Structure formats: C-alpha cells, structure tokens
Amino acid sequence: MDRIVLVAARELRAERRQPDGVVAAVTFIAVLVLxxxxxxxxxIARDADVASALFWLALAFATILxxxxxxxxxxxxxxxxxxxxxxxxxxxxFGGKVLSLAIVLVLVATIGGVLSLVLxxxxxxxxxxxxxxxLLGVLALPPIVVVDVVLALRLRARAALVPILxxxxxxxxxxxxxxxxxxxxxxxxxxxxxxxxxxxxxxxxYTVIGLTIVPAAIE
Amino acid sequence: MRTMQSSASLHDATVVMDDRVILxxxxxxxxxxxxxxxxxxxxxxxxxxxxxxxxxxxxxxDRRLSGDVLYIGHRPMLxxxxxxxxxxxxxxxxxxxxxxxxxGALRAWGVGEEMDRPVERLSAGERRRAALARVETExxxxxxxxxxxxxxxxxxxxxxxxxxxxxxxxxxAVVVATHAHRELDELAGSxxxxxxxxxxxx
Numbered sequence: 001m002d003r004i005v006l007v008a009a010r011e012l013r014a015e016r017r018q019p020d021g022v023v024a025a026v027t028f029i030a031v032l033v034l035x036x037x038x039x040x041x042x043x044i045a046r047d048a049d050v051a052s053a054l055f056w057l058a059l060a061f062a063t064i065l066x067x068x069x070x071x072x073x074x075x076x077x078x079x080x081x082x083x084x085x086x087x088x089x090x091x092x093x094f095g096g097k098v099l100s101l102a103i104v105l106v107l108v109a110t111i112g113g114v115l116s117l118v119l120x121x122x123x124x125x126x127x128x129x130x131x132x133x134x135l136l137g138v139l140a141l142p143p144i145v146v147v148d149v150v151l152a153l154r155l156r157a158r159a160a161l162v163p164i165l166x167x168x169x170x171x172x173x174x175x176x177x178x179x180x181x182x183x184x185x186x187x188x189x190x191x192x193x194x195x196x197x198x199x200x201x202x203x204x205x206y207t208v209i210g211l212t213i214v215p216a217a218i219e
Numbered sequence: 220m221r222t223m224q225s226s227a228s229l230h231d232a233t234v235v236m237d238d239r240v241i242l243x244x245x246x247x248x249x250x251x252x253x254x255x256x257x258x259x260x261x262x263x264x265x266x267x268x269x270x271x272x273x274x275x276x277x278x279x280x281d282r283r284l285s286g287d288v289l290y291i292g293h294r295p296m297l298x299x300x301x302x303x304x305x306x307x308x309x310x311x312x313x314x315x316x317x318x319x320x321x322x323g324a325l326r327a328w329g330v331g332e333e334m335d336r337p338v339e340r341l342s343a344g345e346r347r348r349a350a351l352a353r354v355e356t357e358x359x360x361x362x363x364x365x366x367x368x369x370x371x372x373x374x375x376x377x378x379x380x381x382x383x384x385x386x387x388x389x390x391x392a393v394v395v396a397t398h399a400h401r402e403l404d405e406l407a408g409s410x411x412x413x414x415x416x417x418x419x420x421x
Contacts, residue, residue, distance in 0.1 A: 077338075
C-alpha cells in the first residue's frame with residue numbers, strides 16, 4: 001500500500017507541474033456543459049436524465065484524456081520502465097495510477113458538476129445522495145480505463161484505440177452513474193442508492209481485474 | 220564500506236519478440252565485480268540486460284538473482300514533471316531506503332545546481348548524470364548499465380569510471396553494455412561477447 005501511495009504521489013506531483021491532463025479534462029467538460037444548453041435548448045438541457053448523461057459522458061472522455069496523458073508522460077525517457085524495473089513496481093503501478101487519477105477526477109467532477117448545477121440551474125433533490133453517486137461513479141471510471149491504456153500502450157494508434165476499447169466496457173457504468181445522478185437530482189433516494197451500490201460493485205470488480213491483469217500486461 | 224555478495228544469472232534463456240529470436244539459449248552467470256557485455260549493434264546487448272532485470276519475458280529458461288537489481292537503460296528513466304531530486308527520492312523510498320545521500324550524490328555528479336529543476340529542463344547530459352547518481356543512492360547489489368557513457372562529457376566519463384570501480388570494490392555485480400571504452404577492460408573480471416543473440420564468455 002505504501003508503494004501505491006508513493007506512485008500516486010509521484011503522479012500527482014508531476015501533474016501539478018505539468019497539468020496538461022487536468023487542464024484538458026476540465027476544459028473538455030466545461031465546454032461540453034456550456035454547449036449543452038445551446039445545442040439542445042434550455043428546457044431539455046435542464047432535464048435530469050439529459051444533464052446527467054452529458055455530465056458522465058464528458059467525465060468518461062475526461063478520464064480517457066487524463067489517463068492517456070499520464071501514460072504518455074511515463075513513456076517519455078522510459079520513466080515507466082524505471083518504475084516497473086523496481087521490485088514491486090509492476091504491482092504498484094496500477095494502484096498508484098488509479099488512486100492519482102481518482103483524485104484528479106474528483107477535482108474535474110467537482111468543477112464540471114458545479115458548472116452544470118449553476119449554468120443549467122439544476123434543482124438538487126438529494127445533495128448527499130448526489131455526492132455519494134458522483135464519488136462512486138468517479139471511483140469506478142479509472143480502473144477500466146487504466147487497464148485499456150496499458151493494453152494499448154505499445155500501439156501507435158492508441159489515441160484512437162483506447163476510446164474504442166474503453167467506451168463499450170464503460171457503458172454499464174455510464175448507465176448506472178447517469179441513472180443514479182438523475183435519481184439524486186429528482187429526489188429518488190432508493191434509486192440513487194441502488195445505482196450507487198452498482199457503481200461500487202463496478203469499482204471493486206474492475207479494480208480486482210486491473211490488479212490481476214496489469215502486472216502481466218505491462219511486461 | 221560493507222561488502223555485498225551479489226549475483227545474477229540466466230540459464231538457457233531465450234527471448235522472442237515480434238516472432239524474432241533476440242536471445243538464443245543464453246547461459247550467463249554474473250558475480251561480484253565488473254562484467255562487460257560487448258557486441259555489434261542489434262546483437263542483443265540491451266535485451267540481455269533487460270532479461271537480467273526481468274523486463275522482458277523469457278520464452279524459455281529462467282533468471283536467478285541474489286538481490287534487487289538497478290537497471291539504467293539507454294534513456295535516463297526519470298519522470299518529466301519531477302525534479303532530479305524528486306525522482307531519486309521516489310526511487311529510494313520505493314526501495315525502502317533513506318534519502319539523505321541524494322543531495323550529495325547529485326552534487327558529486329555535477330547536477331547540484333540543477334537538482335531542483337524539472338528534469339525536462341535539463342540537458343541530455345545532465346539527465347544522464349542524474350540517472351547515474353542512482354548507483355550511489357540505491358545500494359542494490361546488482362547494477363545493470365546499458366551504454367551508460369552516452370551523453371556524458373569527459374568529466375562525466377571519469378566520474379562514471381570511478382563509480383564503477385568503487386561499486387566493484389564494494390562487491391557489487393556491475394554489468395556494463397558498451398561499444399567503446401576499452402579502458403574498462405582492465406577493471407573487468409569477465410566479458411560476455413554477444414552476436415546475433417548468442418552469448419559467449421570472451
């Protein structure tokens with residue numbers, strides 16, 4: 001666990017100095033929220049299902065952007081090789097990346113969420129439930145995206161392949177996150193918690209898959 | 220200084236990449252002291268070191284190590300966005316070691332003034348020096364250095380030769396793959412000649 005924290009801290013420190021991933025992700029989500037009401041009209045944009053779906057789609061793409069930037073940085077000067085050559089480096093890589101990306105995504109989701117609530121003037125029925133759903137949705141995103149990026153790491157066309165690989169696998173999570181967010185916005189406590197439970201299960205399952213696959217795949 | 224007992228070996232090691240055999244049934248035993256790996260371009264020197272470091276899967280054979288390995292490849296393997304000092308602190312902490320020797324080692328390698336600048340703002344030679352300072356800050360028994368003289372100026376070359384000699388005296392196993400630097404021959408306890416993936420003791 002200490003090594004996972006060390007890898008995450010290394011990642012966050014590098015991201016703080018070279019915030020390309022965060023800036024790209026925040027810009028992407030902000031532009032999407034701003035365009036949303038212009039494209040579909042203010043009435044439809046304020047619909048809980050529509051607003052939730054666009055928020056999570058934007059966050060999914062933001063996750064892919066931030067993860068790819070993180071690994072691009074690792075490939076420069078073979079820094080990734082320096083990490084995996086360390087004893088226990090392969091095992092700590094996945095956990096460290098997921099932890100750091102989750103922290104980055106909490107920041108991105110907070111900015112995107114506040115923008116959505118303010119610009120669309122969305123009513124929030126159950127704020128605490130909304131927080132739980134968003135937090136678990138954010139935790140469920142990085143594990144599978146990190147696995148996909150690692151699998152495509154040595155491919156030249158990875159910028160195109162990662163979204164193609166990741167998005168079909170992310171569909172169930174996006175559905176759960178969208179429905180859970182919509183339920184929290186409209187005051188459906190049972191619905192919000194049910195979808196939150198499913199998001200938690202996704203996070204656990206994909207984390208276990210990642211911990212199993214990534215150390216072998218990175219070779 | 221404490222003398223280390225160290226060794227690394229490959230037995231019947233075969234490496235296949237992209238359907239091409241890179242190493243062919245290689246048997247190599249590396250003990251304390253300096254071992255030089257020599258061979259023409261594309262002969263498999265880098266793959267031999269990467270196989271010893273456990274960075275490539277063996278299609279056949281096995282690898283044995285008496286302790287941790289420090290592998291420094293063609294490139295400095297430092298993460299951009301971090302300073303030289305932060306990179307070395309990360310490596311040292313990851314191995315469970317302390318970090319008190321890092322400033323001194325970076326100064327000794329001539330990057331004392333630059334140790335708090337992000338590594339992407341350093342020259343190639345400075346990055347190489349910062350990477351080689353790991354030899355002094357990570358006290359692991361087996362050192363694998365792939366073309367370590369690349370990008371170094373004369374002072375850096377001298378410093379590296381001294382560092383290799385000191386590591387050898389400490390009982391560490393030092394494996395250096397290099398085309399040139401014949402003057403290292405007199406320090407070397409053994410040499411491995413590699414050609415087309417086949418290794419022989421020279």
